[in-house]
Amino acid sequence: MRLPELAAALKLPTDVPDVPVRGVTHNAAWAGPGDVFVAIRGARFDGHTFIPQVAAAGAVAVLGEGLPEGQTSLLPYLTVPDARAALADAAAALSGEPSRTLKVVGVTGTDGKTTTSWLTRHLLRAAGLSTGLLSTVGYELPDGVLRHFPAHFTTPEAPQVQATLRDMLHAGAGAVVLEASSHALALDRVRGVAWDVAVWTHLSSEHLDFHGSVEHYFAAKRQLIERSPFAVLNADDPWTARLRGVAPTEVTYSAEGQAAEWQAREIEERATGLHFYVTSPLGAFGAALPMIGRFNVANALAAMAAAAHLGAAVPDLVAGLASFRGVPGRMELVPGGVDDPRVVVDFAHTPPSLEKALTTLRATTGGQLWVLLGSAGGPRDPSKRAPLGEVATRLADHAVFTEEDHRDTPLKDILREMERGAGGRTNFVSIPDRRGAIEHVIRAARPGDTVLLAGKGPEDTLERGDHTLPWNEVQEARNALAARPHR
DSSP states (O other): BBHHHHHHHOOOOOOOOOBBOOEEEEEEGGTTEEEEEEBBBBBOOOOGGGHHHHHHTTTTEEEEEEEOTTTTOOOOOOOOOOOHHHHHHHHHHHHHOOGGTTTEEEEOOSSSSSHHHHHHHHHHHTTTTEEEEETTTTOOOOOOOOOOOOSSOOOHHHHHHHHHHHHHHHTOEEEEEEEEEEHHTTTTTTTOOOOOOEOOOOOOOHHHHHHSHHHHHHHHHHHHHTTTTTTETTTTSSGGTTTTTTEEEEEEEESSSSSSSEEEEEEEEEEEEEEEEEEEEEEEEEEEOSOOOOOOOHHHHHHHHHHHTTOOHHHHHHHHHHOOOOOOTBSEEEOOTTSOOEEEEEOOOOOOHHHHHHHHHHHOOSOOEEEEEOOOTSOOOOHHHHHHHHHHHHHSSSEEESOOOTTTTTTHHHHHHHHHHTTTTEEEOSSSSHHHHHHHHHHHOOTOEEEEEEEEETTOOETTTEEEEOOOOHHHHHHHTOOOOOO
16 A cells, blocks of 8 residues: 555545555554554653654654643654544554444453453354454464464554454454453553454453443443444343443343343253253254353353354254353363362452352362452552452452552562451461462362462463563463472
8 A cells, every 4th residue: 555545545635745654553563664653641751852863764754632731753643533542443443344344243241251252253263254353362263273462452452453364364354352451451452353243241340440340341331332333241240231222233142141132041060061941033042162161151152142043054063062162261271180170260350250260169179168359459459459359268268369460569568468358367388489379279179179370361471560571370370289298
């Protein structure tokens, strides 16, 4: 694409140099020859200060909301009403608007969106539709190989989103399931995506450091429903009442007996997983899902409703659920020996999600229940630290408080807050080093006990102060199991 063509796509004046455009970025360190640089004014930096740097790197133009008073630009400067929106629109245009060819399912919510995304991808593939995936765990082209972005975003920035959708299309995908975080929606990272289906899982308090209030958090996630022609809504979530009628068409689902088009009844948790009976617009049928956790029935209903809208039939849904093998870091069972405790790795990092995980494991545990958890540092919703301590000590027999990306917050302050949440309970210990804490809890647990390692899930880094360390929670658990003394 040439610069006048890009300007026309953004509805800007086209009297600009007729030069080729290679890409678009808002990160000055990523700018190179032929790129358009988007100067965004952030809380800490103003992108306009980097114009000399990107010009030296070979950028051909700048998009921004207006040059600061007294500043000139070494490059052609195109004024836009909203810089972040322009970044997304330019990225979509330069990638060839791939989402307009693909069938795109967006999934949002606080809890359940990753599992629902993976389930939906799996069901669409079971129905014969070549499907890509972009989730917090990573992204997959239709080849099924899990890949990771270098940047640590729940959802990557708009240029990476659009480039990935383009790659999926070129790799033969007919559909994509995209997990849409509140940050991605609020910051226009997924603005250029043409949605076909929006799935709403569940809302609870999270990311208040960024959104300021639960209302603003809800408003950000609601954008996905507003932008989609078809919505799949959770009738068991109180927030859904404010989403009814927002999309042109919709269906609801319920695993808790609420009136809904998709319902699950006669739910049983067996050794082989979840078994339940489904009533739906496609008819009634039995289903089995080899996963831990009754709450995953709701995720399965949401995924089935989304896949059915894109053409999946009942045999596809039944076979797809039965063959699903779970999500890395989401109630993931770590293999051990007959004399070892059952060890489960899960991403649960909010009080509601931790309560769900512990309640689920308690129902299937013959021995004692142990939980290891931390809480993120910085300004990231510190109000949840004490409630996490309360849930952990109330529902588990033993709790271990430790680090979890404490960043610039003193770890002792985070641990003190979690200890305060325990109230008068004494069934906890604080061990600052996460590796040492994992070794402690797995060594202390006995055969027949269950150990939940909560909070990190599939994340591949651990942020300790101003250092970012490589991390693999499942491997840490395997190492600790291997080091257990023979009893």
